[in-house]
Amino acid sequence: MDLSLAAHLFPYSVWDCWWLAPLALLLDLWLGDPRLPWPHPVCFAGRLLSRLEGPARRGMSHGGPAGEKWRGRLAGLACLLLLVGASGLTARLLLAPPVLGLVAAVYLAWAGLAMGSLLKAGGEVLREVETRPEAQARKAVSRLVSRETGSMDRPQLRKTLADTLSENFTDALLAPLFWLLLAGPVGLWVYKAMSTADSMWGYLTPRWRWLGWAGARGDDCLAFVPARLSVAALRLTDALVRRLRPAARLWDGRWPGLALVARQAAGMPSPNSGWSMTACAWLCRARMAGPSVYFGALTDKPWLGPPEGEAAPWDRARLLALCALMRYSAVCGGLFLWLACLALRMLL
Template identity: 45%
Template sequence: MNQFTAIFIVPAAAVLLDIFLGDPAKFPHPVRIIGKGLDLYESCARRLGVNLRWAGWAAVLIFAGAAWFTVSALARIAYLGPLLAVYFAYAGLALGCLMREAGKVASLLDSGNIPGARQALSMLVSRETAELDESAIRRTLAETVSENLNDGFTAPLFYLALFGPGGLWAYKAVSTMDSMWGYRTDRFRDLGQGGALTDDLLAWIPARITAGLLLFTGRGLGLDAVMAKSRFRADAVKMESPNAGWPMAAAAWLLQGQMGGPTVYFGKVKEKPVLGPEGRPWTRQMLRTLFELTRKTGIRTALVLIPVLGLARLLLFS
């Protein structure tokens, strides 16, 4: 595989496959392999009685390193390598899947099927959805779409464009660790510290790129990007996560809908910071506009990151 193909064609092909195909429902996915490995690692660490905080930090190095080495080695296989590189790059992006699943929730809501919408939403979020009313479902859907534009697309694309499929899957290993262990509960407080802090570090730049491109795209859709730009930063820093609030607050102010408020996790109510104009519920039309904003921002993100970071990669690593 020549350098131009590796740096520019592979990421571009991955983005197109992700947008138009999403993740096939029954096709085996590398994240599941990482998840099973993390479950086994946790079980062994607890049985051996090792220090869980140190075990968590060791897991970051082990799983990120193994992912990078394995994917990079597969991408170098003669003849088959380019196809594997495209597959792993495509499998690491999740914009198409996010929009498809979010669209299902919205369609169920629009048809009046609240129980079905709750169930479909539970596949996208870690919070409890069984008691959510229509307004809370719309708010939750807006939150997860805006946050996961960064977590599921911008951040992995950033590392794909800069380091190739191996770098993307090193990031995905850390992100998967954070999604499985990154809870401040008795079970995960120590084990998940390494993954959570590393994920915060790796997603720091992409989250701010996502917010900036949301504002830029929103202006083209006729949204009040000037006002949103003046307000969203103050809300973004309210969140516990140093990154999640950036795309969420940008979207909340662009669409003029509230995010945050009482949220149930593991049977306990958590008061999340309010982002956007307080007391403004999400409507059907606001969600439709958010979906359009998210898709167009994803496309613009690819048009910016692939050439810019591709050139940086040529200069830095050639």
């Protein structure tokens, strides 16, 4: 596929529009999600997927339990293809008009990044964890995580908040930005549709094990490269801050080396979630992951980061340092990825 055809199918990518991705990154980190009279585009994807659940379950159960696994996987795959196709086609149609398409491109690119809103939500939840009674603090953390928080004390709540913030560095920023650069808002919203399917259906529970299989595997594929780039962004940020502005380095950990990060991340159930978590755990000198309860079942995840004897507890200051590390990494990593794509465009 030559660049002219790619630009026609996926307009406003870095191949034909150099300014859109950095503008979207700036708007996201500065303002968070766009607040407009209509719902966020992710809401439309979620509603469509919810409407598809009933027909998918009827297709999965038709014929008895013998072939439920494969019927469920096929039904989930059909729903996923419909969701992804509808999202990509809608984005492409919105980009078609000459002037309104430009406005739509800015809106879709901005709305597809979520680092600003993630850090804002994390800060609000952290305030509740530090100031509210434990019951209210558990409820606040439960708004951000799928694991059960009902029996957690404050140290566990802080660690859980650190887990979800660092894990979502890929999903909220690096992966959508990666696909925005390569394939414009159309590619970005194809990825967001896949990510929405994974977040809604991609659980290893009896209810979702088969219907959510396609969404989980698809999200694993589309986030595979961005998850590993997230480690590069965090490492680059740590090196730059350490060299250029040592006083601004709020985190107090050390870089363990890529081999150790890869080895610890490989122990996680997901092929992608452990990469940014492991890097953040080492740089913040505190442990992440470990055994967690999801939907009433204990999941035996490995511990990420330094050994227990070398790790510090998660407290308010360390969580704020994690947020600063992620914000700096969003800027450094995002701009580095953008510049790399521009250089590649010049070579092509």
